[in-house]
Amino acid sequence: MYKKDFPIFRNAKFMNKSLVYLDSASSTQKPHTVINAIPYLYENFYANVHRGIYKLSEESTGMYEDVRDITSKFINASKKEIVFTKGTTDSINMIVYFFAKKILKKNDLVILSEMEHHSNIVPWIILQKEIGFNIEYIKVNEKGDLLNLDLLLEHNPKILSITHVSNVLGNINDVIGIVKKAHDKGAYVLIDGAQAVSHMRVDVKKIDCDFYVFSSHKMLGPTGVGVMYAKSEILEKYDPSFSGGEAVISVSKDNIVYKDIPYKFEPGTPNFIDVIAFGYAISYIEKIGILKIQKYIEDLSLYTYDKLINIERLKLFGDGRKSGIFSFHIENIHPHDIASSLDEDNIAIRAGHHCAKILMDRLNLSSLSRCSLYIYNDERDIDKFISSLNKTIDLFS
């Protein structure tokens, strides 16, 4: 139904076979409105933001700030709580350095989970080496359940950082419940929303998390743009960990006066053209309606799930029935061979460790195959995928 809005499906044919793109958890394709916005902006509105006093700069500044407004409404934040970054990884690293580094001391506890993407593990380990705090991981089973959250919370962590939706298992964590429990123990909570925002209504006020981070490129927008939401009182209280031009009101040899939030966290010329194009992506999603998208993905996920569980040698991990993320293993066939074989039918799936080595170790696997859905997929795509998968199984048996 929505496929016609995405030019890639007209263009990326291979041996006359249409593209079946099932790797949206890695990055989504882009609708023509987002793609066309970029040359349009460069050709008609290009001037640096927040600096010029001439028309062109005021126009680009207006459009850039409009996206902050659109983004804040999209997740029910206030405008000043939205900081544009390079992506989820950048957002998490920023939080680790401007905030976590200031509050963590030796012997403090940070809780992560075994289902985290490397982007929500590596920055913490780097800081741990510097400060010496402890990191405990919430254990995860094959179904994607979080096993010992309550037990770990008994140790009074300072920070809990966890994903909203697992990029491998597809499970949707009960972030409202998790935040409540963590806050009761006095912990700050960061939610990695990279896999969630494009699939469901995210309301940061309702979740009550202290930080929520996500990327544009996983929600139909350009690469190189991300969002760091943080509660305004936190942004106001802490200084940025890196700074420079445009983030400050005045600079003398012995003093810096920062701008108000969120600008003190956005030094230098931002990637404003891509941010504005990201605004087009959110508008595209809002035009369809996020609840309608959620229902569409859920229906297609159930269709996919019913087909996958009927494949005899296939084992599913986690639960992707609501998120459209299905990771699986097929007996005696390496995920790379599955992905390469499907690629010959122009079907794109992901194979590998999905930047989640800790989870792979927990599952005792070196890699998994993953198919992930978005609104441009339809039942025909799933039929082609299943047929190619069955062909691959026959080939290798």
Add this chain to the structure above:
Amino acid sequence: MNRQISSQYIIDLYKNIKYYGKLKKFTIKKELQNPLCGDIVTLYILIEKDKIVDVSFESSGCMISKVASFISLDMIKGKDLGVLKKIKFEDILDNMMIKDISPSRKKCAYLTFGGLKSIGEEYK
């Protein structure tokens, strides 16, 4: 040459892999890891009087990786150590009939070859 990994030729090689397992007696054991996928290949080589007398490998890798281990080891078995300097990656792909395989899959095939080259350097 065939870009497809589903060619009957490579599948047949895969189903008839040789040298799989651990040698009882070996002079070199080398563990290799593909950072792209985390797969691990372990090579075992028995050298006697500068001659490669026996070879074997263990692997958690994919079909391309395993067939490449088999073919690479087959190309050096029974030869003098100098063969490690002479073998070319193109020849391995040629022998597997996958010369035009995609760049990401070439890395799967390269793992054992790269390991043999570094053994060649170490045994100068």
